[in-house]
Amino acid sequence: MTKKIRALGIGAVVVLWAALAAFAWIKQPDAFSDAERRKLAQFPELSTKELLSGEFVSDFEEYTLDQFPGRDLFRRLKAMVHYNVLQQQDNNGIYIENGYAAKLEYPLDTEALNYAIGRLNNVYKTYLEQSGSKVYVSVVPDKGYYLTQENGYPAMDYEKMFSAVKQGLPFATYVDITHTLGYGNYYFTDTHWRQEELFLTAKTISQALGATPPNPSEFTKTALSRPFYGVYYGQAALDLEPETIYIMESDLLKECKVYGYDPSKPTSVYDMNKLTGKDLYEVFLSGAQSLLRIENPNAKTDKELIVFRDSFGSSLVPLIVQDYKTVTLVDIRYMDSRMLGQFVEFKGQDVLMLYSTLVLNSGKTLK
Amino acid sequence: MLFSGIPFLFYFLPVVLIAYFLVPQRFKNTVLLVFSLIFYAWGEPVYVFLMVATIGLFYGCGIAIGKSTDITKKKFWLTVSVVTSLALLAVFKYADFLLENINRFTGAEIPLLGLALPIGISFYTFQCLSYTIDVYRGDAQIQKNIVSFGAYVSLFPQLIAGPIVRYVDVARQLENRSHSWENVTLGLRRFLVGLAKKVIVANQLGELTELFRSAQEKSVLFYWIYAIAFALHIYFDFSGYSDMAIGLGRVFGFRFVENFNYPYISKSVSEFWRRWHISLGSWFRDYVYIPLGGNRVSKGRWVFNILVVWMLTGLWHGAAWNFVLWGLLYAVFLLLEKWVPALQKMPTVLRRTYVLLVVVLGFVLFNAADLNQAVSDIGGMFGMSGVPLVTGTTLYYLKSYSIILLAALVGSTPIVRTAAQKLENRPVGAVLEIVMMAAFLLVCTAYLVDGSFNPFLYFRF
Numbered sequence: 001m002t003k004k005i006r007a008l009g010i011g012a013v014v015v016l017w018a019a020l021a022a023f024a025w026i027k028q029p030d031a032f033s034d035a036e037r038r039k040l041a042q043f044p045e046l047s048t049k050e051l052l053s054g055e056f057v058s059d060f061e062e063y064t065l066d067q068f069p070g071r072d073l074f075r076r077l078k079a080m081v082h083y084n085v086l087q088q089q090d091n092n093g094i095y096i097e098n099g100y101a102a103k104l105e106y107p108l109d110t111e112a113l114n115y116a117i118g119r120l121n122n123v124y125k126t127y128l129e130q131s132g133s134k135v136y137v138s139v140v141p142d143k144g145y146y147l148t149q150e151n152g153y154p155a156m157d158y159e160k161m162f163s164a165v166k167q168g169l170p171f172a173t174y175v176d177i178t179h180t181l182g183y184g185n186y187y188f189t190d191t192h193w194r195q196e197e198l199f200l201t202a203k204t205i206s207q208a209l210g211a212t213p214p215n216p217s218e219f220t221k222t223a224l225s226r227p228f229y230g231v232y233y234g235q236a237a238l239d240l241e242p243e244t245i246y247i248m249e250s251d252l253l254k255e256c257k258v259y260g261y262d263p264s265k266p267t268s269v270y271d272m273n274k275l276t277g278k279d280l281y282e283v284f285l286s287g288a289q290s291l292l293r294i295e296n297p298n299a300k301t302d303k304e305l306i307v308f309r310d311s312f313g314s315s316l317v318p319l320i321v322q323d324y325k326t327v328t329l330v331d332i333r334y335m336d337s338r339m340l341g342q343f344v345e346f347k348g349q350d351v352l353m354l355y356s357t358l359v360l361n362s363g364k365t366l367k
Numbered sequence: 368m369l370f371s372g373i374p375f376l377f378y379f380l381p382v383v384l385i386a387y388f389l390v391p392q393r394f395k396n397t398v399l400l401v402f403s404l405i406f407y408a409w410g411e412p413v414y415v416f417l418m419v420a421t422i423g424l425f426y427g428c429g430i431a432i433g434k435s436t437d438i439t440k441k442k443f444w445l446t447v448s449v450v451t452s453l454a455l456l457a458v459f460k461y462a463d464f465l466l467e468n469i470n471r472f473t474g475a476e477i478p479l480l481g482l483a484l485p486i487g488i489s490f491y492t493f494q495c496l497s498y499t500i501d502v503y504r505g506d507a508q509i510q511k512n513i514v515s516f517g518a519y520v521s522l523f524p525q526l527i528a529g530p531i532v533r534y535v536d537v538a539r540q541l542e543n544r545s546h547s548w549e550n551v552t553l554g555l556r557r558f559l560v561g562l563a564k565k566v567i568v569a570n571q572l573g574e575l576t577e578l579f580r581s582a583q584e585k586s587v588l589f590y591w592i593y594a595i596a597f598a599l600h601i602y603f604d605f606s607g608y609s610d611m612a613i614g615l616g617r618v619f620g621f622r623f624v625e626n627f628n629y630p631y632i633s634k635s636v637s638e639f640w641r642r643w644h645i646s647l648g649s650w651f652r653d654y655v656y657i658p659l660g661g662n663r664v665s666k667g668r669w670v671f672n673i674l675v676v677w678m679l680t681g682l683w684h685g686a687a688w689n690f691v692l693w694g695l696l697y698a699v700f701l702l703l704e705k706w707v708p709a710l711q712k713m714p715t716v717l718r719r720t721y722v723l724l725v726v727v728l729g730f731v732l733f734n735a736a737d738l739n740q741a742v743s744d745i746g747g748m749f750g751m752s753g754v755p756l757v758t759g760t761t762l763y764y765l766k767s768y769s770i771i772l773l774a775a776l777v778g779s780t781p782i783v784r785t786a787a788q789k790l791e792n793r794p795v796g797a798v799l800e801i802v803m804m805a806a807f808l809l810v811c812t813a814y815l816v817d818g819s820f821n822p823f824l825y826f827r828f
Contacts, residue, residue: 001794002792002793002794002796002797003797004799005794005797005798006552006797006800006801007548007552009797009804010552010555010556010801010804011552011799012556012801012805013559013801013804013805014551014552014555016808017376017808018381020377020812021376021377021378021380021381024373024377024378025377025378041692051412052412052413054410054412057409057410057412060374061372061374064373064374064378065373065815065816065818068377068812068816071816074809074812074816074817075813075816075817077809077813078808078810078813078814078816078817079817081813081814085770086567086571086770086771087767087769087770088571088767088768088770088771089763089766089767091766092817105585106582106760107581107582107583108583152759152762152763153763154582154584154759154760154763154764157583162568163386191729237817261536288514308388321717343766
């Protein structure tokens with residue numbers, strides 16, 4: 001009896017193994033993973049050169065992982081075993097705390113930080129030192145700043161980072177916004193902050209800039225029609241709930257025009273074309289853009305603002321735009337800062353350098 | 368190609384199994400040879416030619432030794448095979464170590480060769496050597512069929528990380544081995560156990576040791592967690608690989624020697640080495656220690672023999688001083704155990720603690736990038752690095768890895784095997800076994816698909 005059960009059972013395991021192998025051989029490759037928000041590896045080029053160099057082997061191995069049948073299901077199984085059976089606190093560095101998915105940002109990468117500070121110094125010396133601009137700098141804490149303090153997760157030395165930014169950019173007035181936020185100001189499944197929760201932050205920055213703080217009563221909170229699956233939704237590979245992105249609309253913002261690469265085709269502050277895209281957060285100022293200009297015909301002053309920023313700036317800037325006739329947003333992750341003079345005239349505008357701890361701690365991303 | 372990889376599990380292995388079981392008996396070794404060379408060429412597209420040349424050379428030497436009746440000629444061909452294999456190791460594995468030290472001690476600036484180490488060279492050259500030496504001694508018959516000999520040397524289940532299979536142990540199986548559903552099922556069961564040891568346990572522990580290295584806030588407790596985690600990591604990594612190799616061998620009708628027998632329950636260092644990497648220990652015993660005279664010599668010569676064997680054992684693991692010292696550390700403790708009988712008369716718990724301490728500290732030395740790091744790590748374990756006893760980061764990782772550490776500690780003892788044996792002949796045991804096998808397959812696949820941390824420590828040897 002025991003022998004029979006064993007023989008049948010092991011036969012079933014062998015069949016399962018064979019079935020997975022057969023699927024792996026015959027499955028048509030997918031082009032894109034919605035869960036992971038990335039293109040999937042395709043079958044590599046097969047040539048003698050690629051074979052001898054070992055490139056074919058490494059590319060093929062990547063292909064087999066990306067195209068494995070039921071990849072998302074297997075990733076979910078792994079996450080469940082990792083969290084629930086092995087009781088590991090994080091999966092691929094993603095942890096869930098108080099319902100919020102966040103990534104362990106540890107340790108502090110001082111080399112990356114010093115590089116970023118160096119790049120911003122370079123921008124100042126090249127464009128701002130002689131322009132008469134007032135420069136402000138603010139560091140956006142990632143939600144781990146709040147979650148790790150309360151829950152004992154390893155975290156980068158945030159205070160050391162803030163201090164290094166203050167000391168490394170002595171020409172700029174440092175605007176501390178850590179007290180204006182908490183983890184509740186961020187999306188559950190994404191790195192970013194919620195625009196509807198940023199009025200205190202926008203007020204703090206506006207006051208530092210000498211501008212009028214936004215008045216929440218002038219804004220209307222509007223939910224986007226599609227559910228939002230943040231970047232950690234796919235990375236955590238757990239059954240997390242999708243959430244809603246709200247945008248804060250106002251009459252003033254509706255009148256604003258946003259100019260990107262093509263000056264003949266202005267867009268809006270909230271780009272509804274992105275509603276059909278992979279990342280709903282791109283609704284804010286059209287997502288990743290190296291250079292944008294917001295024209296505000298109803299500005300209360302003739303002042304102009306230049307914001308050196310990452311993606312956190314996309315949802316904050318609409319809340320601080322009201323006083324400024326023009327706001328220029330520069331993302332030197334996507335353009336070489338040495339080319340900037342060809343596109344932007346520096347003539348004493350207010351300048352805000354707004355970077356998240358994630359960008360400052362993640363390699364040499366600023367150009 | 369890694370056993371614990373999607374390409375092997377779902378692309379390579381199924382094709383090999385289909386081809387192997389479809390062809391008639393007389394072509395099975397050909398199938399094994401062809402696929403073994405593909406397996407090797409997958410990671411070493413150039414060095415596969417070195418392997419083919421090695422097969423040819425040792426095949427020829429074996430024939431020459433076996434067919435010659437003149438002892439001088441026999442010695443000549445044996446010398447050719449020994450010198451060639453040692454030369455291969457010297458060039459590919461030890462040349463840069465030697466040149467670095469010449470440069471360091473003489474101030475010379477001899478350029479390093481910078482050759483990549485052919486995967487598994489230490490394993491397959493030792494297998495080849497065992498063949499020619501055994502033929503010379505008359506312990507083994509010559510293998511006239513080059514396909515069978517090639518299959519023996521390149522046999523992919525144990526090609527790149529052992530166990531070191533001696534020719535005499537598989538000579539008969541190369542010619543005539545039986546295949547059965549029972550062999551297939553028992554082999555696959557063993558393979559899946561090894562895969563789980565590697566993917567679910569060893570890889571997580573390896574990740575923990577990497578996290579220790581990158582952590583900015585170390586503590587005395589973290590140093591100890593690292594040391595224990597690494598000792599468990601290397602055991603599960605290597606014994607997992609051996610399980611997979613032995614299991615695959617069984618699928619193809621081979622019975623390979625066992626390589627591990629719960630070494631961490633040893634009560635002496637000499638017992639540890641009878642339970643750890645058994646095939647390597649017995650290889651050095653039979654082909655180096657005993658030919659040097661073993662212990663049937665003067666005390667001074669015996670000490671010399673022990674030191675030589677353990678220095679070579681250390682060097683076999685890698686061309687660096689920390690490996691040499693690691694080997695000599697064991698020589699010292701083996702000598703101590705012979706000279707200080709009190710060590711063997713201590714209560715069992717103290718003897719096991721002593722062995723574990725030696726082994727754990729030894730592996731810290733083993734895993735260090737250099738001697739400075741080894742000193743720093745061992746100093747850190749004993750509070751000499753100026754770090755606090757414990758930090759929040761340490762507690763986080765301890766909490767995060769506590770289940771896996773506990774599972775690894777239990778799994779490194781015979782507790783699980785004993786429980787499994789009690790259930791083996793009962794229906795509930797069979798059901799449990801099947802559920803575990805299916806779970807191992809699915810969970811390991813899930814971990815591999817997620818592209819987790821997945822190196823193999825013994826590939827570098």
